[in-house]
Amino acid sequence: MIMSLKLRLLIIVSIILLINFAAAGYYMVQNARTALAQEMASSTQLAKGLLVNALPTLRFSNDLSERLTLIVDSVRHTRHIRAWFEDMNGRPLIGQEDQTGFFNKPDAPDWFIRMMEPEAVAFRRLITKGSKSYGYLVVEADPSDEVTEVWQDINALFWLGLIFLVLILLLIYIALRQGLKPLSQLADALGQLEKGDFTARVDTTAVKELNPIQIRFNHMASVLDKTMAENHALAGNMLSLQESERRDLARELHDELAPCLFGIRVDLGEIERLAGERQITEIEDKVGSVKTITTHIQSLVRKMLSRLRPMTLDDLGLAEALRDMLHNWRDRQPEIDWEWDFVGDFYDLPDTLQVTVYRVVQECTTNCVRHAKASHVKVEVRREEETIKVAVTDDGKGLDANLVRGFGLIGMRERVSALGGRIAFDTEEGLGLQVRVLIPLKGEMNNETGSNDFGRGRSSDSQGRLSPADSTNPISQGY
Known part of the structure; x- marks a missing residue:
């Protein structure tokens, strides 16, 4: 199956644009991952500083659980940070969270979350009072908000790119249709020539690049039209000349040759009669007349042959x-x-x-x-x-x-x-x-x-x- 030129060009342009969009998306995701990792590290470092400053107050607290809750709550509301307290066996006691890796699950598909999730940035601090150990205070980066923002940007880029892709392909299609329209006209004109209509012409003002072809086609059609008209006229003239020549030959045979032959016949009859009467002088005169007529016939035949x-x-x-x-x-x-x-x-x-x-x-x-x-x-x-x-x-x-x-x-x-x-x-x-x-x-x-x-x-x-x-x-x- 032969693919049309318009479809080929549209496919090529689509592939180029899709590659450009894919490359733009890829670099956008990579830059977002790098920025997310840096922001997570910065937020974790900030939370770590807050906890380090707050932990010494635990030794003066009578209710350790209440104090740990206050510390966890003060940190957990920091952007991109989550915190909890777990016992020595790793069971959360304060600030129990969804342990899927996110404080709040991002509003994005799971495959995108897995692609964007950075390496965990966290630290653990053992909480002791006197000689007794109570558990671990854990602080970890939470990229939920950042992943949601990146997904929204990627989603907006996708729809914007799709709109531009459709718009560009539509404009290219319209341009190709208008640009190739003269070729369709040329094909129709060639079909007219094939059917014998040599009056076919094409417009020479549509596309500059096709103008020389269109001008040459019109010139060719004009020459063919004139040539066919000349051929028809020449054929008619040849038939007319042929009939005229035949009439002239017939007229010369009738008006010139036939009387000469009749004259010869008459003279031969006279010669025969005179020979019977032995009139030698008159016979010689008649023989001279026959020779004269024969010479005229020869001249006439030569003239007719020369015309042929x-x-x-x-x-x-x-x-x-x-x-x-x-x-x-x-x-x-x-x-x-x-x-x-x-x-x-x-x-x-x-x-x-x-x-x-x-x-x-x-x-x-x-x-x-x-x-x-x-x-x-x-x-x-x-x-x-x-x-x-x-x-x-x-x-x-x-x-x-x-x-x-x-x-x-x-x-x-x-x-x-x-x-x-x-x-x-x-x-x-x-x-x-x-x-x-x-x-x-x-x-x-x-x-x-x-x-x-x-x-x-x-x-x-x-x-x-x-x-x-x-x-x-x-x-x-x-x-």
């Missing part, structure tokens, strides 16, 4: 495929200064990684052309020992913080994250954009993700620029 998968990757490799893409951009957008730099051997890279790098560069360059209004675009791809680094930099208008989240940027992040990589967007409105990607070639990410081998490396500041090495930053902006 960049065939140049299989034919030329990653570097040449990227160069071919950028050459096409240069031909179509000559007003933009295109620059690229590829370092390293890319031929043995996994197919998925090559496609990811190609699509990232494709998406970045498309954004540069469509939205950035850039005059210069630079693409860099570098293979290192354990990583692939990609950087696409433009001098366009940058990302506007008020723009709606772009699915293209989210898609790039999802592609990179699927390979265990990181993507960062370094931007400032009006000063361009740099997209940096780092993808590991082996199992674990290289820890030196903060290095900047691609020129610009502006860190996050008050103007809203994103940290280049922040892989957890949700893409809240887009082209």
Whole structure:
């Protein structure tokens, strides 16, 4: 059975307090015993002095018994003293008392009396008159009153200590309940996250020591909430794009390929007819028409295949495929200064990684052309020992913080994250954009993700620029 933290702390505090009370009681009893012994010795010495002064009067007394009674009575009323007269055989004759060791039994338990009872402090004096011995006059200390006082003090200490113990434990319990309340809230919030409710948040003002944990939890929940929203939006967008792509393919097959095939069929019919009539010149014209249509079909199929998968990757490799893409951009957008730099051997890279790098560069360059209004675009791809680094930099208008989240940027992040990589967007409105990607070639990410081998490396500041090495930053902006 696992014991709760509150119960453990209460038990520990109780043990400490009980040990303190026991130690205080022990020292109080020891000091009381020492003081009692000293007081008993002092009282006995005083009584002894009184008796020594009174005994000489016995020789002048005609009634010895009456005189002994007066002497015993004069001493017995002294504090902490009792006295009696006994015969030669030890039987009390005058001042017969309870022989339990106390003149008056203390108002205390027997075990405490036995613990407190000091060693007997007494003296005996033989009473004689002439040559005849009558008995012994005995004086002994009586600690009854002192033992009662000590017991009352111990009893008061016990109840006072019990009250303080209960009060202290109650205050500690209340403090622990209030102090651990944020943990209960955190557990409830984690339960909400487990059920898929990413709106769960905890109060960060209750306990200072738990504040960092609560802040990090709220940040984690916020990131999860944004990520789930992005994933749902991305999934919906992917389905929409998939259906749109299918419609486009179906439209192109219907509008482009089907008429071409119909034209070929018609031309082949004409060729067959002309061949029967041996009209060679007309046959050559129809054959030329079939070739033209076939060339158009090949171009159309190549275009459709390129949309499904960049065939140049299989034919030329990653570097040449990227160069071919950028050459096409240069031909179509000559007003933009295109620059690229590829370092390293890319031929043995996994197919998925090559496609990811190609699509990232494709998406970045498309954004540069469509939205950035850039005059210069630079693409860099570098293979290192354990990583692939990609950087696409433009001098366009940058990302506007008020723009709606772009699915293209989210898609790039999802592609990179699927390979265990990181993507960062370094931007400032009006000063361009740099997209940096780092993808590991082996199992674990290289820890030196903060290095900047691609020129610009502006860190996050008050103007809203994103940290280049922040892989957890949700893409809240887009082209």
